Amino acid sequence: MSEGTLYDKVWDRHKVTRLPTGQDQLFVGLHLVHEVTSPQAFGMLKERGQEVAFPERTHATVDHIVPTGNRDRPYQDEAAESMMAELEENVRGSGIDFSDPDSGNQGIVHVIGPEQGLTQPGMTIVCGDSHTSTHGAFGALAFGIGTSQIRDVLATGCVAMEKQKVRKIEVTGELGEGVTAKDVILTIIGELGTDGGVGYVYEYAGEAIEDLGMEGRMSICNMSIEGGARAGYVNPDETTYEWLKETDAFADDPEEFERLKPYWESIRTDDDAEYDDVVTIDGSAIEPTVTWGTTPGQTAGITEPIPDPDDLPEEDRDTARRAQKHMRVEPGDTMEGYEIDVAFLGSCTNARLKDLREAAAFVEGREVDDDVRAMVVPGSQRVRDAAEAEGLDEVFKEAGFDWREPGCSMCLGMNDDQLVGDEASASSSNRNFVGRQGSKDGRTVLMSPIMVAAAAVTGKVTDVREMEEVATV
């Protein structure tokens, strides 16, 4: 059993009691709510005649179904409109803060929490969304829950959970040019597998992680779940504190910042902490990495060959064969040169200001390939506004990208932003499952934002390092 890790400490601070099931009852410090997984939970609450126990520790936004084009109400999509109306009614009747589109604060739930300072170190954070692991970047214990658990949290302010093991993933060395946090996490999932993290929480550490800004750390923690780990975190440090200082929570209240800092420091993993497992990965050896298959664990460095299923462990062979057939790729080839029809820059993994800046710096002075439909979907209204203030929207538009309103968009195809037929996409999102982007014949290649930008320009998967003037921001 682990001891002295951030996970152990935050767990202990939030443990209410041991339940008769053997699970622990944990207090939830922040409950984030969105429109897709919450309506049934509010419904169950009403059926039981209960009210939201901690409305002030709850925050809502709309992201999954919200249109990224015309947002006039009522939405053209009746189903989307009814979900939005339901959320409005549920939150307004319960006294829950709502970052709705009129507030200027709307966005993907895992983008708005950190940017508003709702997300803080040492908190327990839950949301009915598996990418809640994102918030672990701040040293929070954050994980996705199902709708019945949302009901639990609404009704009691708590979740029932069993403690998990802790695996430290140490990424050593410096990342090379053109290599980003996204490449690190795709490499980790490729090495440990999509179920390698089941039963574990991931602690990301090491020089390559410490050198990352908060955006990069969020990209990594975000995809913990793709590696099977329900939660992942990075210990808070000066990089974390610099971000927090600028947020709504502390920008005008430096005293509150100083008051909470000792708590944040106290929950950092001890130097002599014990882990259940430790894995070391050489960060300097990581290449720009993409997926070749239909699970996020089917990855290869851009210069690496796609594996022969017969060379894989027996349990992975069938999945690999089916994936290669679906993607129309051959073992031995690299993904470089794989033709794409769509370039999607967005999602809770990679739609923050830094992601947009890096992609824009690459795109500036270049043009989207004639055969590619390219779109940028900023992670939030604030990201969008900040990007526009810097003129990034003009850079993208001049290059031929569609510049859209924030939401989950083509990551999961719940609004109009979808692949059509067997289109192939270069996508900065997190899942390449069959059908994920809205078409069951669609083909998704996951990659970093700058790799998406490069693919948009050339019309095929491209090693960004081979393009001239790779700009880093």
Added chain:
Amino acid sequence: MSSPEFSDGEAPAEKVTEVSGTGIPVRGNDIDTDQIIPARFMKVVTFDGLGQFAFFDQRFDDEDNEKDHPFNEEQYRGANVLVVNANFGCGSSREHAPQALMRWGIDAVVGESFAEIFAGNCLALGIPTVTADQEDIEALQDYVEANPDAEVDIDVAEETITYGDTVIDATVHDAQRKALVEGVWDTTALMGANEGAVRETARSLPYVPAEHIPGDEA
């Protein structure tokens, strides 16, 4: 332990000690929740009616013609024990996935391994997720295919799966087993009983202001 009570007088969660019925095999590792219920069917505000969309894109082509899939086959109508392989239910946290399976008729899922959020979501619905070795699972899938009308018995308390003359040693995760066997899987009721201790924990956390704790506002 005091039995949970709801304000509207609803009964506490029922005990799930065993599940019996006919089986249905769905083969393949890493079957994700996008496959179990595609996102477009989640544009709803209730779970009612999700059953018909279970595995929809695996079952129908673009023209809505049926494809080969166990959920389309007449012989498995009425089956309630789903038999799957490894890492079943990975991906999104959507409870719509087990809800769709449950509303199709599934009462228990047996497999090599399950994604955690999926297993937790199943438990919240009183659906056991029972694991066994790869060989045993594949043998059970073969058996169910050959004998779609034969009964499969899952004993949650004893952690066994019985079919024909065979008894498989299975595993039901400790907390899940306890919750199902003792009928304490309704965690809202369980945790609701500890209101005072919850407030105390909240008060001990430096980031939770008193005005956010009901009853402490003054």
